[in-house]
Amino acid sequence: MAGGRQREFSQQKALESAMQVFWKKGFVGASLTDLTTSMGINKPSMYSAFGNKEQLFVKATQYYIDRYASPPFDLLSGDEPIKQRVARYLRSVISSQCHSDKPKGCYISLCVAESEGEQFPESAAEIVEQANHFGENALTDFFRTEQSSGNLAAGTSAEKLGRYFIAFLHGTSSLARGGRSEDELLALVNIAVEAIV
Amino acid sequence: MAGGRQREFSQQKALESAMQVFWKKGFVGASLTDLTTSMGINKPSMYSAFGNKEQLFVKATQYYIDRYASPPFDLLSGDEPIKQRVARYLRSVISSQCHSDKPKGCYISLCVAESEGEQFPESAAEIVEQANHFGENALTDFFRTEQSSGNLAAGTSAEKLGRYFIAFLHGTSSLARGGRSEDELLALVNIAVEAIV
DNA sequence: TTTTTAATGTACCGATCGGTATGATTGATG
DNA sequence: CATCAATCATACCGATCGGTACATTAAAAA
Known part of the structure; x- marks a missing residue:
């Protein structure tokens, strides 16, 4: 019951890329063009996978906490x-x-x-x-x-x-x-x- | 040889206001609307007095250094x-x-x-x-x-x-x-x- | 008072912002 | 193979961005 085309990118790798863009430019300074270019995907793909810029930022921040800040x-x-x-x-x-x-x-x-x-x-x-x-x-x-x-x-x-x-x-x-x-x-x-x- | 209408605002007070906006929102996050509203002037007045957003920021930063950081x-x-x-x-x-x-x-x-x-x-x-x-x-x-x-x-x-x-x-x-x-x-x-x- | 010079208010410019409608493409499911 | 759901690429939306043209207003200079 769950057919359809498969996602062509890794959500984790895209999140890592987005996180580094936010890390460098901040939330306001990182544009959707910056983000999606670095993630290697298009805007609709980003919106479908992560919601919007705000939610992408929250997920990227959580990713940083888990992957970099906590260890x-x-x-x-x-x-x-x-x-x-x-x-x-x-x-x-x-x-x-x-x-x-x-x-x-x-x-x-x-x-x-x-x-x-x-x-x-x-x-x-x-x-x-x-x-x-x-x-x-x-x-x-x-x-x-x-x-x-x-x-x-x-x-x-x-x-x-x-x-x-x-x-x-x-x-x-x-x-x-x-x-x-x-x-x-x-x-x-x-x-x-x-x-x- | 230097006639013309007088400036109706204090450059120093305007600079102080702009500096506080930058201080709160950063360079990218501070819009011209934010700045000129806080300064109590219009955009053309700001451009004529300070050049552009970048030069306003530089002057505001210098103002902070002299007025707040150095003493x-x-x-x-x-x-x-x-x-x-x-x-x-x-x-x-x-x-x-x-x-x-x-x-x-x-x-x-x-x-x-x-x-x-x-x-x-x-x-x-x-x-x-x-x-x-x-x-x-x-x-x-x-x-x-x-x-x-x-x-x-x-x-x-x-x-x-x-x-x-x-x-x-x-x-x-x-x-x-x-x-x-x-x-x-x-x-x-x-x-x-x-x-x- | 007339002339000149500069500051002001408004309305606007092209570019970019975050976000989306649409249709073509893909591939798992029946 | 045919169906259908989800992703993809493109092209576009209104809003806001930094910056300005223009006409008006005010005041110093003549």
Whole structure:
């Protein structure tokens, strides 16, 4: 009961392409021509597969969260000293922000910058805010757990520490976007992790 | 030899209004209708006074640099201990990023995010890059001077420290844009200044 | 007062925006 | 093979984009 012509493109690959266009140009700056050209499909195909520009953006953002933003958190686990694990996590994120064959900086950080404009759809702002709080909560929970394990002094605030490192990574994202080299940013990790006491 | 009708609006006030629109919506997201409505003038008046959208943006950015970004650097001077002066500077910038009757975050930081898109004019990208390096150099020079005055250990790198605090402020800018409160961000200053040894 | 110069308001320009109607093409289903 | 549902390519929609032509208005210069 479900006949018809088969889709000639991979939805996942098209989503990856669209995500990179949004990553580079932002939601407003990415035109449908930019998007469909990069995706290698026509406008009707995009509309039939993803709905509209807003829904395409939401799906692309979710794809980024799953594929790029979430995996580094696994690097926080392990038997090494806490500073070493945090440094490993920070370096991984920074390297991702500086990757030469991707747009520079953090996709989510760029969305935050753009989310204040009225042209930015509400559903997009919601998922961006959700992604932002997810990252901060993940770090905060991590420090809370480490604190109860005795790896972090009881006097320090896990919330503050989580917020501090999220701020640090938003900062490196902006500097990466501005053209600073990966080495210049990786060198800051040693300074940042000294906040853990 | 210079007759003619007088301009009925203040160029400075119009520039301030335009700057706030760019600050909120970005270069691409701010339409001429948005801009001229906020400036309280018509399109021909804007074109005659500022040239075009690109030149208006460049002048608005320069206005932000002179009026908002530069003054806080003066807070680095004084007889107090270096950590205290740096903390004072950081708190001033963060307060500015969280001011309730202005767009949240740092105008320059938002421009950096947008500057990768092709719709962002080259002259605008140049002044943004220039502003970015100015801030980083100002901090680096500050730490170098403090180092030669003996207020900073000889082993630490002034460049790294300058870059670190610029990253920190870009980070708080992003968090402010994302809705974090001024108090939440000010609380991070105590952590950050401990990088000074 | 007359002349000249510039700013203003309106109405408009071609180009591009996000989004769609339509018909040809494809291929699984009966 | 014939049917039918879904995708494809093209061409187009109204709205908005940045930018301007033109006539009017105001004020300085003569």
